[in-house]
Amino acid sequence: MNYGDTSSVDKMVFEKLKSGLQDTVLSLRKAVVLDKKTVKEYLKGIQKTLLSADVDVKLVFELSKKIEERGFLEKPPGVLDRRENLIRITYEALVELIGTGERLQIKDGEKILLVGTQGSGKTTTAAKLSKYLKKKGMHPKLICADTFRPAAYDQLSQLSEEIHVPLYGRPQEKDSLKIIKEGLSNFKGEGLTIIDSEGRHSLDEDLMRDINKIYAKIKPEKTLLVLDSTIGQRAGEQAAAFKKACNVDGVILTKLDGSAKGGGALSACAAIKAPVYFIGVGERLDDFEEFDSERFVSRLIGFGDLQGLLERAQEVEFDEDAAKRLMSGKFTLEDLYQQITQMQNMGSLSKLLDMLPFGSKIPKDVMDVQEEKLQIFRIIMDSMTYEEKQDPGIVKRSRIDRIAVGSGRSVEEVRELLNHYKKMKKMMKTFGDERKLKQMMKRVGFGAGM
Numbered sequence: 001m002n003y004g005d006t007s008s009v010d011k012m013v014f015e016k017l018k019s020g021l022q023d024t025v026l027s028l029r030k031a032v033v034l035d036k037k038t039v040k041e042y043l044k045g046i047q048k049t050l051l052s053a054d055v056d057v058k059l060v061f062e063l064s065k066k067i068e069e070r071g072f073l074e075k076p077p078g079v080l081d082r083r084e085n086l087i088r089i090t091y092e093a094l095v096e097l098i099g100t101g102e103r104l105q106i107k108d109g110e111k112i113l114l115v116g117t118q119g120s121g122k123t124t125t126a127a128k129l130s131k132y133l134k135k136k137g138m139h140p141k142l143i144c145a146d147t148f149r150p151a152a153y154d155q156l157s158q159l160s161e162e163i164h165v166p167l168y169g170r171p172q173e174k175d176s177l178k179i180i181k182e183g184l185s186n187f188k189g190e191g192l193t194i195i196d197s198e199g200r201h202s203l204d205e206d207l208m209r210d211i212n213k214i215y216a217k218i219k220p221e222k223t224l225l226v227l228d229s230t231i232g233q234r235a236g237e238q239a240a241a242f243k244k245a246c247n248v249d250g251v252i253l254t255k256l257d258g259s260a261k262g263g264g265a266l267s268a269c270a271a272i273k274a275p276v277y278f279i280g281v282g283e284r285l286d287d288f289e290e291f292d293s294e295r296f297v298s299r300l301i302g303f304g305d306l307q308g309l310l311e312r313a314q315e316v317e318f319d320e321d322a323a324k325r326l327m328s329g330k331f332t333l334e335d336l337y338q339q340i341t342q343m344q345n346m347g348s349l350s351k352l353l354d355m356l357p358f359g360s361k362i363p364k365d366v367m368d369v370q371e372e373k374l375q376i377f378r379i380i381m382d383s384m385t386y387e388e389k390q391d392p393g394i395v396k397r398s399r400i401d402r403i404a405v406g407s408g409r410s411v412e413e414v415r416e417l418l419n420h421y422k423k424m425k426k427m428m429k430t431f432g433d434e435r436k437l438k439q440m441m442k443r444v445g446f447g448a449g450m
C-alpha cells in the first residue's frame, strides 16, 4: 500500500513507462525555448512511451490531443510557467486515463466473485485479498469453486492455512455452483465470502457460460476481474468478454512486477470503465497493494518534482483571488487576516508584487514582515471584533488596551499591527485600478497562451 516504499515500487514494473516518461519530461524542462516544435517533440515522446508500454493506440492519441489542446488553451495557474503547466496537464490526463481513484467498498456479509483466465492469478489473489481484508478487521472466508483444475483445492487449502482463513471446497465435486451454495450455507452468511473460480486456457465459450451462470445465481455484491498485466493488448478482449458475462465491477491487476506491457491492461480497464482496485506486485501474499492512480502516475513522472509543481499550481488560485480583492481598494483587516491564515506567510504575495511594473514602488518593510510577526498579528486579530476588523479606524486607545489584554500581547504590538495595516492599505491604493491589475495578471502568466 505504501508507494513511498521503494522496495515494492522499484520492483513494480512499468520501469519502461517510468523511464520513458521521466526522460520526456526532463527534455522538456531542459529545452531552451518552448516553441511549437518543442511541444510537438514532447507529445511525440509521451506517445512513444505509452505505445511501447502497450497502451491502446486510440487512447494514446486521445490523450496526446487532450494535452496539446489544454496546453494551448489554458492559462497556467498560479506561479507555474507554461512548460510546468504542460507537465501538470500530462499528469492529470494520465490520472484520468488510468482511473478514478475509487476504493473497493465491501463489508462482512457480502460476496466477492473473482474471475479471470487461467493463470491470471485468481487463486493467489484470493489469498492476498483475504489477508489484506483480514488486516482491515474483516472476516474473510474462502470458497474454492474451481472444478476445472485438479490441484485447485490443494493450492487454495495450503494458502488458506498460511493466513488462517476458513476454506470451503469439495475436491471431488464437479458442479461449481453446488459447491458455492454449500459453502455459503456452511459459512451461514457470516464474514465476507471470497469465491475463487475456474479459469481456462484462453477465452472460451464454456468458461463464459459457467461464469455467467454462477454470476446470475449467486448474485455477488462485487465481481472482480483478475487481469494479468503481462499479456499486453490481449487484455482488451478479455476484459470485454468478462464484462459481458458478469458485469465486472473492478479489476485487480496482477504481475505488475514483471511487466513492461502493463499499459495494455490499463487500457482494458479504461475501455470497460472499471476501476483498478488492487495491484499484485509479486508472488508473496504481501506483494499486494491498494491502487491509487494519482500516486501511481506521480511515481511514473517523478514524484518529488511533481508534488512541488502541483502545490505551486494551487498557490495561484489563491493569489488571483487575493490580488483582485486587494486591488479593489476594499482592503480590510479581515483580508490581512485571511492572507495570513491562508498563506502563513506573505511569500507568494510578495513574489506576485515583485513582478509588477510598479513593483519598485512597494516599500520594502511592508512586504518584509517575518512569519513570526504575522503569527502574532493573527493572535491579536483573534481578539478583535468583526466591526473592528472591517473598519480598523475605530480602534483607538481604550480598544487597543482591551485587545492587548485579550490577546495577551503588548500595546506596542497592537499598534504595530495597525500601522502595518495602514501601510498595506496605502500601498494597495497606489495600484488599485483594473487596467493595471490585468496588466499584472498577464505578466505573471494568467491569460498567456502557449
Ligand SMILES: Nc1nc2c(ncn2[C@@H]2O[C@H](COP(=O)(O)OP(=O)(O)OP(=O)(O)O)[C@@H](O)[C@H]2O)c(=O)[nH]1
Pocket: 116, 117, 118, 119, 120, 121, 122, 123, 124, 125, 146, 149, 152, 198, 199, 200, 253, 254, 255, 256, 257, 258, 279, 280, 281, 282, 283, 287
Ligand atoms: N510475479 C507475480 N506472480 C504472480 C502474481 N500473482 C500471481 N502470480 C503467479 O502466477 C501464477 C498463477 O497464479 P494462480 O493464482 O495459480 O492463477 P489462477 O488464475 O488461479 O490460475 P488457474 O487456477 O489455473 O486458472 C502463480 O505462479 C503465481 O505465483 C503477481 O502479482 N506477481
Ligand SMILES: [Mg+2]
Pocket: 122, 123, 124, 146, 152, 196
Ligand atoms: Mg486458480
